[in-house]
Amino acid sequence: MHNLYESVNSTSWDSKKLHETHSLLILGNGFDIDLGLQTTYKAFFENEEYWPFKKDVKYEEWSLPFFLNECLGAVGTWYDLEEALANYAGCSTNEGHIDEEQHKKTKKEFSILCNALEEYLKNQEDAFVKKMQENHHAKRMKPSHYVLSYFLRKEIRSIYTFNYTNVRRIARQLILGFDDSYTHIHGSLDNSNIILGIGDQRDIKDDYFNFYKSASPHYESTNLVEELNSADEVYIFGHSLGLNDYDYFSEFFKMASKSVHRPFAPGKIKVRIFTYDDKSEIAIKKQLMNLTEKHLIGLYAHCDFKILKTSNEYQDEWMLHDELL
Numbered sequence: 001m002h003n004l005y006e007s008v009n010s011t012s013w014d015s016k017k018l019h020e021t022h023s024l025l026i027l028g029n030g031f032d033i034d035l036g037l038q039t040t041y042k043a044f045f046e047n048e049e050y051w052p053f054k055k056d057v058k059y060e061e062w063s064l065p066f067f068l069n070e071c072l073g074a075v076g077t078w079y080d081l082e083e084a085l086a087n088y089a090g091c092s093t094n095e096g097h098i099d100e101e102q103h104k105k106t107k108k109e110f111s112i113l114c115n116a117l118e119e120y121l122k123n124q125e126d127a128f129v130k131k132m133q134e135n136h137h138a139k140r141m142k143p144s145h146y147v148l149s150y151f152l153r154k155e156i157r158s159i160y161t162f163n164y165t166n167v168r169r170i171a172r173q174l175i176l177g178f179d180d181s182y183t184h185i186h187g188s189l190d191n192s193n194i195i196l197g198i199g200d201q202r203d204i205k206d207d208y209f210n211f212y213k214s215a216s217p218h219y220e221s222t223n224l225v226e227e228l229n230s231a232d233e234v235y236i237f238g239h240s241l242g243l244n245d246y247d248y249f250s251e252f253f254k255m256a257s258k259s260v261h262r263p264f265a266p267g268k269i270k271v272r273i274f275t276y277d278d279k280s281e282i283a284i285k286k287q288l289m290n291l292t293e294k295h296l297i298g299l300y301a302h303c304d305f306k307i308l309k310t311s312n313e314y315q316d317e318w319m320l321h322d323e324l325l
Contacts, residue, residue, distance in 0.1 A: 019265045021234040023154040025147075026224075029240020030276065034144040035170065036158070037128045039121060039163075041081045050120035052112045062102065064088060064109040082244045086198045089208030098207050107210060114196050118164070122189050123164050132173035132255055143310035145174045146319050147237055148275060152180065153232070160185060160224050162239060164194045183222050185248070186213060193218035197242035228252040233270040235325075240280075241273075241287040247276040253291040257298030270304040272325060277311045 014048055032039045045068075053065035054060060067088045068206035098106065148171060151157060161167050166189065171178040187193040197213040198204070209215055229252055230235065241249055256269055275284050284307060289296045299305045308318045309325075318324045 006081045010284055020156050021154070021232045022227075022230065023151065023157045024227055024231040024235065025151045025157065025159045026234070026236045026272055027159070027163055027167065028237065028239025029163055030160075030240075030274070030310075032145050032163055032165055032170070032238070034238060035128070035174075036131070036142075036144055037124050037165070037170075038230055039165070043124075044117060044120050047120060049124070050116055052116040052278070053109075062098070062115070064106055068113075072283070082196075082198050083198075084246070085211050086202045086204065089204035090202070091196070098164065103207055106208070110210065114194060117190065117196060118189060118194050121194075123163055125170070129169065129173060141319075143274065143315055143319065144237060147235065147325070149175060149324065150325055151235060158231075160222070160225055160227075162186060162245070164189050166190055183224070185222060185224060186219050187216075187257070195219060197244075199247055201243065201246055206216060225251060229255065229268070232267075233255065233272075235272045235274070237274040241284060241291065243287075243290075246291065250291050253288060254293060256303050257292035257295045259302055268302065268304045271299065271306070273307045274310055275307060277309055277313070279310060281307050 029039055048055075053059065053069055057065075059069065068084060071084065071122070151159075152175065157180070159167065159180055161182055162185050164184070164187060167182050168178060168180070186195040192217075195213050195216045195218050197211050197216065200212060200290055202212075202215055204211060214218060227246060234252075239245070256271065275281055275282060285296060288299065292298055306324065308314075
């Protein structure tokens, strides 16, 4: 028994010594915005060429165009658009079921919205690439560029993006030779299969089932949840962690906020979340409070956890100190 015990302990010790750090980078729309792409919902809404529902047209009050034009003119994030879709399709919008004609019309309007968004974002990506190729001054180091460059030094790494844009095409304007593979969570512009909608946790009427992201014929399985749960380092740049994406993050943050038994790896899980300013930091913490089941303090206790802000006011606090990443 003594030799077996020593053998087991030796194996356990060796597994930690031989463990290789797996790093995970998750990109949200804040990544593209930081680089200079005009990819906010507000920019799309205010672009008269691409926004599909003309502001001077009087739409029927029950319609999706009316709701988006009249109720959402002041908002600016994709989270707000997804919330609007959830509210429109939920109990608070229309009483009773819509008839078949209205259902077909709403389905068509939703498809028009998705197609218009795809065309708008293609235009923005092309404009960004053209700007970078014509203006070398535009290539100055920004937080998104800095974090991506830092992450690419990791030996074992994976990249997931919630954006529809081409990460490789964008990154190559900044980092010559960038050739990492990556995974789109909600489709891509390149494949013309973008997925706009709401998360499974939202309660909506059956009439609007096609508003669920998972109801899209383009929806595919990924390994994001599994990689989150096994990663040693998690970097999240520009994602709001909003309710419509809770399904991807809830299991990880519940686990990470508790005492984690990881016999295969030494040290704490490193978590870095990059957001813009004080206001967005509070918004992130509110989401994390829900994701951790009101145990946000557990992330600080059981992980190497930091929220780093990317606005000009805060950049030097961490961009000049690699040890904080």
